[in-house]
Amino acid sequence: MTIDSKPLNAFPALPEMDRREVVRFAALTAATGLAGSLAASASAQQTDAPPRPEAPEIDGVEWNKAPCRFCGTGCHVMVGVKGNKVVAIAGDREADVNKGLLCVKGYHVGSILYGADRLTEPMLRKNGKLEKISWEEAVDIAARKVMDAGQGFGLYLSGQSTIPEGYIGQKLMKAGLSNNHIDANARLCMASAVTGFISTYGVDEPASCFDDLENCDVLILWGNNPAEMHPVLWSRVIDRVARGEKVKIIDIGTRRTRTTEHADMHLSMQANGDLAIANAILHILVKEGKVNEEFVSKHCSFRASHNAEGLSHPLVHDEFTARLAERGAGGLKGTAIDRKDFEELIDYYTPERCSEMSEVPVEQLRELAALFADPTLRITSLWCMGVNQHTAGTAMNNMIHNVHLISGHWGRPGDGPQSLTGQPSACGTVREVGTLAHALPGGRLVANDGHRADCEARWNVPAGRIASKPGYHTVKMFEQFSKPTSEGGDISAVWVQVTNPGQSLPNTKKLINGVKAQSDKFLIVSEVYPTATTELADLVLPAAMWVEKDGVVGNSERRTQQWFRMVDPPGQARDDAWQLIAVSRRLFELGHAGLRDKDGNWLFQQLDENGQEIEIWKWDVWKANHFDRNFFEEYRPFTVLKHKNVAPYDLLVEKRGMRWPVVETSPGEYRETRWRFVEEDDPFVGEGARFAFYHSTSGDDRAQIWFRPWEPSQETCEDEFPLMMSTGRVLEHWHTGTMTRRVPELARAMPGTYLEMNRKDAADRGISNGEMVRVVTKRGSMKLPVWLGGRAEPRRGHVFVPFFDEAQPINELTLDAIDPYSKQPDYKKSAVRVERLADPKGGTQ
Template sequence: MTFDRRQFMARTAMAAAAAAATKMARGDVSLDVLDSDELTWDKAPCRFCGTGCHVMVGTRHGRVEAIRGDLKADVNKGLLCAKGYHVGGILYGPDRLKTPMLRRNGHLEPVTWDEAMDVIADRIEGDQAGFAIYGSGQWTIPEGYACQKFIKGGLSNNNIDPNARLCMASAVTGFLATYGVDEPAGCYDDLDVCDVLITWGNNPAEMHPVLFSRVMDRRSRGEKVELFDLGTRRTRTTDFADHYLNFTPQTDLAIANCIARELIARNAWDKDFVGRHCAFRKDTEKPSLFGEASSFKEYATSLDPYTFEYVEEISGVPAEQLRLLADRFCDPSKKITSLWCMGVNQHTRGTAMNTLIHGLHLLSGHFGTPGDSPTSLTGQPSACGTAREVGTLAHALPGGRIVKKEAHRAHCEDFWNLPRGRINPKPGTHTIAMWDNFCTPTDEGGSVSTVWVQVTNPGQTLPNLEKLFRGKAGLEDKFLIVSDCYPTATTEMADLVLPSAMWVEKNGIFGNSERRTQQWFRQVLPPGDARDDTWQVIAAARRLYDRGHEGMRDKDGDFIFTIRDQQGQEVPAWEWAHYYDTNVDRYLFEEYRPFARMKHKDLAPYDVYVASRGLRWPVVQQDDGSWRETRFRFSGFDDPYVADGEDIDFYHSKTGDGKAQIWFRPYVPPPESPDTDYPFWLCTGRVLEHWHSGTMTGRIPQLQESMPTAYVELHAADAGSLGVKSGDRVTVSTRRGELTLPAWVDGRGQPPRGSIFVPFFDERLLVNALTLDAHDPISKQPDYKKCAANVRRA
């Protein structure tokens, strides 16, 4: 039977509308009324992307039975995307992992949790320095915090990194290099008032559909929002764009420089804003996060080569279109919001391109008022809240601290009541280094001997998989521990598999793309013997403590994860039977909360989030005792940390003068470009129906049937030259591997001639066996968006 996508969308839309109609008829969103359905409803952020939509979860008889958009949620105002409406289904795939399993004689065999904890403790005691944790932006805040404390405060080892390194590390370095502090100044409210929306290598129509719908909703009501889509292939976003600027991969830097040059050439840059709030910066010879000081004159001179003619030549974007984009930046009456995500971040010049987008907004003065904002989006639900704010990175500590600085270590040790010197000053291995090291024989310098993976699937998502993941095969002294909910490409290689609770099977807190911290409660029990990831870490720590491991003791000799209930009584949280005797999330969150204040990212008490649909930090207490969120950071009219009387104040400025940095960053050719042997550009990415590696969405029949397999998008002319039509099997090869998959000509996305696109959601067709592991020298984020490939009929 052929699945009719149009019917699928229509049915889903009608179901959502009918649910909303019922709710309206009942007088809006009263939970009491909805209880009469015999379903118990409670809030939760959606499990998928970084948008942070809230869903209402309807449970009955211990199962999630219904999902609806949450009308009380500012983010999505009751709207959900196709994935969001099906999010409840992620819990009920037929192959949920339900028991710990240890590989013996090549086979995974069931073991008890007790045995599993002994195995982990043995691995740590055998080689503590070689132990690593690899997590993600899907860790809840308490989960990430517990891992941070365990490895940095307990094992004195900084080998922890999240897959966020593959996702938004360049956004982090872009924010740090520009403002001295991470994360966006604006928020989603900008989308409700901007006149111009620019998507830089970004496809929100598929990847952040609810946010995109906020803009489309305005258009549906007759408002004018002009959309510029800059991309290397036409996407669903392009279908709605007023202007599509198709550029040759990597030349986005040249385009940004061209616009900046034009702002200066027309004398249209905002001299007052720049004079009061900005300084100029340039690269040092060796790439570094903060480079060195420059001047306006030097900046302007550096931009000289980026004429319309030159940039048209290298980018392929007609000068006329570049002029049009420049016109908008030169017009102070327009409100301009920029969005970007993986297209800019997964880039060997990712940090540079991030800083250039910020620089355009600063130079033109399109910054700091509602609608005027450069905003990077995240792909994971807590990339910001956990990876960035808790700082689960190899060099970082919570609260924007870094391990290299003695004062920061000391501060953290004091917070955790650890003896001085417990935290190791040497940064651990970042993602690429961690996996490279893990897949290198020990006698050849591969010092990472054990990796514990939680909430991610590196066996599918790392670049250059043969080298960085499958290289582990045959290395007998290497050991892979994987906590997950389903079998994946990663568990295939695992030596110990731990079944995890997921989403509303546990308490949780996420932090979304707009600085919004969101809490939810456990609503159903996990299946079989699956358990919370936080519990797994605490239990492993306790096993070490019981064996006398000094690192698991604070300076008073107490267990580093001593958890107390609200009456102050210690709870043996390492015993699963007692884990939910108190709210461990609340306890860990309150322990973590003071760290957030160090970078003016203040968080409210846990219970305030219980009563809200998330709040955007800094959240500060008012005179009347209430807690107020901040929508527009650094803006005097909204941000409580802006000095009195200032309209804008970059109070974490690296130069210490309240100024943001406008960078000059040159266009540099990519590390690999098409040539005679590999004449195509290969770009990889995501699709609407699946979320990242498809571990969850692949278990939802409606989504899986709707998009059952990966494919390669081809331009019609290239397909014609190859004698290929849609559905024919073609082989895509790069210098790292090859893959055979069906072609899609003139499909949903349309790459230009000489380019192809392959999504990465399909674990049977691992495109990351083909991708390049070249990465940004500052953020260490790899480039999944461009490498050279060949295509032939299979």
């Protein structure tokens, strides 16, 4: 739980700590309350749970709610503040997401504020060194760089950006600068889920919710390890097991993990085997007459596309692919096919053939299919990066929806597909506000004339202000930034907020590391700690984080969550939203025409109740107010078009989040939606319809069942590189470790990265546990210690390396191939070899 360490960071001390009894009592109260509320919610299924007790009482500590800073689960924590410092954290029993539970990272979330090396002053690189400058100078420099770069400027945001931050950035770029080169790091983690949802249902984001975890009979984990990545959701499942309930857990993946320990069945698959597994299920259901005819005939259509550019074609489908290509059926929308075509195509994917492709035994494929064939079961599928970070990520997302749709395991509590996100607002900010190169707020697209016109009207800017051509997606943006101008690299300045691409981008040497050597490129980074990205930056802007600022975020189950600033940021650190506002104002002052609306006013003008302009670009004014409400309420009407109606800000202040669509049932009374497209719960489904996919791409309220062929991965194992490497996360650290590595307990518990290897593969090479080895890919090499028989073990032929370690940035070696639709990179399939070193302690070669 904690390890002795020097005070790199800590919760600041409460004075008068002789009150230990009080703290003990508070802890016991919290634990007893949690045990009770877990039991109550288990028996009441959340609907009529008894009132839960308040936060624990500790003298002088003021408690307020906030969603946890880390993953997409959206747990609420109670934050205890005393003397302008966070001094305690408790799980929030008012929150239905976590019911008072916290994971080890949430447990330490308060400590992330207090790392000793917080960035506290703006800095400009001069003669190779970062030197302190004033905010006035920093804002002016940033604005001039943005102005000079013109269409060569890119804004790179995050799934950790709050909704108001994302909205301001989106408006600045698309309505102000007429520049669509805005993207977010969520491109790296869930873009394929987006394209999967859109191509299946016509609209993004999960229709189901976390309540399914309490209602399912079967839980299928597609390349997903929630025991480490979404531990609180996992605890909700394990709590059911502890109560003696039967939940059949199916774990599909290339590694045995902590999740596998609880699984009833583990399908150990070859990397890239997932498409074959899903195709086998479809084949068996069709061949054995187990298609849910009523559901499919009323609510589904069939669809296919010819193979996307850049992917090799499986020979067996060449003829069909050619036919589709003739019909112009490429792209995300594809073309309608009939049931007979679908059945002919799926005929190829016999269990035996799919077993060869996936290396999963036929018996297991049949057993999995038999679960879907049983209409009495309730089946929930969970997935995250394992499916999304895939050159066939869109296809694999479609396949998960397919197996649920064709079997009718859809739309009942506990019965449906639920994708997870890794960041707290990948959904709320990136997917809903649309901080992506092709998107506009509320599910609109820059390429859609009507959508652009609608946004221009709402933003009161002249017609034609928003550019119609999508900007650069993440990989392309950094490719163009990293490439010398003389070689066509047309991005000259990038502003990064709330993320660390210097460590998280794939193939980082190619995509970003080269920027530092180029004098005509300029990198602005808003950050809280020094990172691999600030190492490359020309201008560093110190940022406030989490409860040092107001925020609104949206989690993986469509739940929008709000919190207020509770403590001051350190030194000169300031809110990311304010930084965008200040630079926007400076651009306006410098005469940038785009920063004026049709009436000549500044694009972000805020008026007080007397109609006087509020000087929100001044930090003291910003800090003294809560402008999140203004920007959220300005954004909220955008969400109606795609029926993603988010709740009013003031309601979110009262609640522990609400799941959209949130509709007003009577004046001042609102209700949330747990299951979308389901008549019983979704207010936009017509009476008697039972289910209606009302944004259907086929325009008939039907979801699309896609034919998606198995395709080989971009990189395959060969003699020189015989092992397949995936990268990922660990329980103790969050993403690139920027925050969690500042928490001594977490840093000591998991101090550095490692190479996880199958023990037989290691034995074949004479490699022993703890030995330093060299991992080599086509992109470079890195020395790492080997961990054998640890908390997880890959199947033979596969290795795994966590990417949290700044000292050993494994993404220097990962492949930068992307899914053709989502443009999401594949971090899970880089071919490698592992070499022993002359000195296995790693000192020499």
